[in-house]
Amino acid sequence: MADGTIPTTPQTPTRNAFSYLPVSDAAISLGFYLTGAGMDEVAPNASYPQQHHPELYDFKWEQGRVLPEFQFVYVHQGRGEFESDEHGHAEVESGTMILLFPGVWHRYRPMKETGWTEYWISIGGEMLFSLQNRGFLAPTRPILRLSRSEKVVDQYKKIIDFVTRHPDQQPASLCAKALTITAEVLDDTEHFGMTPDALDDQVDPVTRKALLTIWNHSHRKLSVAMIAKQIGVTTRTLERHFRTTTGQSVLEHITGCRLDRARRMLRETNLPIKYIAYAAGFSSLSHMCRVFQRKESRTPSDYRAENHDRAD
Secondary structure: OOOOOOOOOOOOOOOOOEEEOOOHHHHHHOOOEEEEEEEEOOOOOOOOOOOOOOOOOOEEOOEEEEOEEEEEEEEEOOOOOEHHHHHHEEEEEEEEEEEEEEOEEEEEEEEEOOOOOEEEEEEHHHHHHHHHHHHOOOOOOOEEHHHHHHHHHHHHHHHHHHHOOOOOOOHHHHHHHHHHHHHHHHHHHHOOOOOOOOOOOOOHHHHHHHHHHHHHOOOOOOOOHHHHHHHHHHHHHHHHHHOOOOOOOHHHHHHHHHHHHHHHHHHHHOOOOOHHHHHOOOOHHHHHHHHHHHHHOHHHHHOOOOOOOHHH
């Protein structure tokens, strides 16, 4: 189409289609842009991956892969398995979104007996890093069960249809489709992403509210008393419920959440370490250094150097 807009009634993409997109300065300035999109319908007992991607994106199960950007992989049909350095091993069922993060080693594949149909988009930009740094997205929570699967698949199909027919274009309307998928992910993180993997609807409500408060606000000044006031209980009640459910004190969990953020930023950005300390929620650089020494037996600088060496 001459104006670069996406048709409202897309053609059905082929069963094995993908395209990687050029990224202009204008797209980067938006803070959210696509670098690629595709789909793969894998029959039972078929080899995987079936497609031959550019070297930067190609992978084999034996070696796994590390990506330079984010990728959202949606498994629409079939079953499989996923593994990453940050999360470990997990089984994947139909209706599962796999979130892949820059700089994090991972691998995934369908089960031989079922195969699967996957849709994926690769995304870059400051917006996703901001969501990650604030705890809305995390490599430790890469598996989501989406509640509106057909809406998600429809958006994927529109994106894939456009990029396979116009591989040299990236209009703002294309980013809007990708943002719709991102919004669906964020809608479900309240239940699956903003709490530990074991948290479900049966967990005691005091602990649930406390965990949500910690993951949403621990990048700022936050204390046990502030959380207790926020959810309407005494600090003693909060601590009792929290330790019974999680095996940790509230303060231990706040510190662990901040440490997770700091690790990610040290691994995946070149931001000054002093900035990372405050962005992660620590009261000072010296406080973060003490936590790193206690938990990692090394300084933040050493942690960054070791992890950057591994990425190289």
